[in-house]
Amino acid sequence: MKSTKFIFTTLNLSKEFLESIFTLASKIEQNLENYSDKCKGKILATLFFEPSTRTMLSFESAMLRLGGSILGFSSAKTSSLAKGETIADTLRMINGYADIAVIRHFLEGVGEIAKKYSSIPVISGGTGTQAHPTQAMLDLYTIKNAFGTIDGLKVALMGDLKYGRTIPSLLYGLAKYENVTVYLVSPKELKIRNHVRQRLKDFNLKFYEIDDVSQIIDELDVLYVTRIQKERFPDQLDYERLKSSYKISPSTLKDTKKSFILLHPLPRVDEITPEVDDLGCAKYFEQAKNGVYVRMAIILKLLGVE
Amino acid sequence: METVKEKKLIVTKIKEGTVIDRIPPGKAMKVLHVLGINENYPYTVALAMRVKSKKMQLKDIVKIKGKMLTPEESQKLSLIAPNAVVNIINDYKVEKKIVLEIPEQVSEIIRCLNPNCVTNNREPVSPIFSVVSKEPLILRCKYCDRLLEGQNLSEQL
Numbered sequence: 426m427k428s429t430k431f432i433f434t435t436l437n438l439s440k441e442f443l444e445s446i447f448t449l450a451s452k453i454e455q456n457l458e459n460y461s462d463k464c465k466g467k468i469l470a471t472l473f474f475e476p477s478t479r480t481m482l483s484f485e486s487a488m489l490r491l492g493g494s495i496l497g498f499s500s501a502k503t504s505s506l507a508k509g510e511t512i513a514d515t516l517r518m519i520n521g522y523a524d525i526a527v528i529r530h531f532l533e534g535v536g537e538i539a540k541k542y543s544s545i546p547v548i549s550g551g552t553g554t555q556a557h558p559t560q561a562m563l564d565l566y567t568i569k570n571a572f573g574t575i576d577g578l579k580v581a582l583m584g585d586l587k588y589g590r591t592i593p594s595l596l597y598g599l600a601k602y603e604n605v606t607v608y609l610v611s612p613k614e615l616k617i618r619n620h621v622r623q624r625l626k627d628f629n630l631k632f633y634e635i636d637d638v639s640q641i642i643d644e645l646d647v648l649y650v651t652r653i654q655k656e657r658f659p660d661q662l663d664y665e666r667l668k669s670s671y672k673i674s675p676s677t678l679k680d681t682k683k684s685f686i687l688l689h690p691l692p693r694v695d696e697i698t699p700e701v702d703d704l705g706c707a708k709y710f711e712q713a714k715n716g717v718y719v720r721m722a723i724i725l726k727l728l729g730v731e
Numbered sequence: 732m733e734t735v736k737e738k739k740l741i742v743t744k745i746k747e748g749t750v751i752d753r754i755p756p757g758k759a760m761k762v763l764h765v766l767g768i769n770e771n772y773p774y775t776v777a778l779a780m781r782v783k784s785k786k787m788q789l790k791d792i793v794k795i796k797g798k799m800l801t802p803e804e805s806q807k808l809s810l811i812a813p814n815a816v817v818n819i820i821n822d823y824k825v826e827k828k829i830v831l832e833i834p835e836q837v838s839e840i841i842r843c844l845n846p847n848c849v850t851n852n853r854e855p856v857s858p859i860f861s862v863v864s865k866e867p868l869i870l871r872c873k874y875c876d877r878l879l880e881g882q883n884l885s886e887q888l
């Protein structure tokens with residue numbers, strides 16, 4: 426098997442690969458100390474052409490916990506992109522400075538450029554509205570930790586399914602598992618895009634597009650909530666009307682199964698009320714912590730140091 | 732008398748060039764457009780639309796003297812006239828007969844419509860699409876994964 430060098434999508438990641446990352450992340454979680462010098466002398470470059478505090482900190486924490494070093498930039502203004510450098514040139518330059526890189530960019534299709542122009546492993550830290558594979562992987566890891574398996578689960582994704590970059594990545598990841606049922610809950614303006622729907626059909630994933638989570642809340646194992654942003658609506662009245670119907674409070678969750686879990690990629694604004702945080706089902710802070718273990722596992726895997 | 736004339740025009744032989752037969756009815760003008768044949772083309776061009784055909788009821792035919800198709804032109808042609816037959820004529824004889832087929836992958840000739848696609852942003856990569864469906868024709872950008880279909884696609888052909 427050819428070893429994986431680039432992670433820009435979950436489309437082409439096999440269940441075996443995902444599981445190997447989760448197994449390693451779990452080992453790391455149980456014995457963090459054992460990994461503290463695995464990447465000694467190695468450098469991770471963080472190329473954030475679009476600012477993202479959380480994803481960048483998570484990657485930096487992962488590399489530092491592995492004993493490696495980091496260098497990089499955040500936002501295009503501080504980089505030479507503002508002066509017109511191509512991504513291809515930035516990657517070729519960084520090849521001489523680092524051993525592995527993570528790149529966040531608003532343009533879509535950056536993975537193909539990395540494949541063509543980078544000799545070191547590169548990971549997406551978020552690609553336009555196209556993909557956010559490591560977020561999806563840490564989401565899957567959190568689900569797996571809660572249920573022991575992902576096969577057979579009923580998962581609802583709710584909110585902005587059109588612009589949310591994690592949504593396609595999470596769906597393609599879920600599609601690798603057996604007998605998963607997915608409910609896509611969103612206002613009609615924010616449904617998944619056609620190219621994503623086509624992929625789901627090709628994967629034979631069982632999915633239903635609905636606009637009200639209360640219809641299915643009692644059947645769900647997982648509810649994954651994403652933020653609906655005001656800017657997505659030309660008419661602010663539509664936004665105000667929808668905002669409340671896509672808000673999770675303890676009363677929304679009163680009929681859930683005992684084992685039910687609630688996830689959110691964070692940061693949340695007001696789509697989940699603070700009272701929900703105290704419920705046992707709220708796993709979003711655990712999700713954030715898991716992100717570091719999963720990214721440590723990914724870095725180790727791509728660098729071939731296990 | 733009119734029909735006899737028409738028939739004669741269609742069967743008039745050309746010494747060298749290309750005859751494209753079994754074009755879906757009504758698409759002949761589009762075929763010429765794709766091949767860059769316009770009013771300034773210096774040699775004989777014959778076009779027949781909605782001719783009776785044994786195999787497909789009605790078809791279009793074009794004959795172009797002095798024209799050889801480039802690979803790009805053949806590729807583009809296959810998208811607007813799938814299953815058309817390209818006859819390469821040399822010295823009044825059919826030298827080669829190629830049945831056009833929609834390829835698995837389409838490159839260079841079509842642009843991705845997603846403004847945020849790397850292919851539209853001065854990166855050193857050129858557009859490549861995979862064919863998701865042949866009927867109706869649906870393409871998928873290899874870079875940003877978006878689909879190109881319907882009018883958005885036909886406008887580019």
Ligand SMILES: [Zn+2]
Nearest residue numbers: 843848872875
């Ligand atoms: Zn594209």
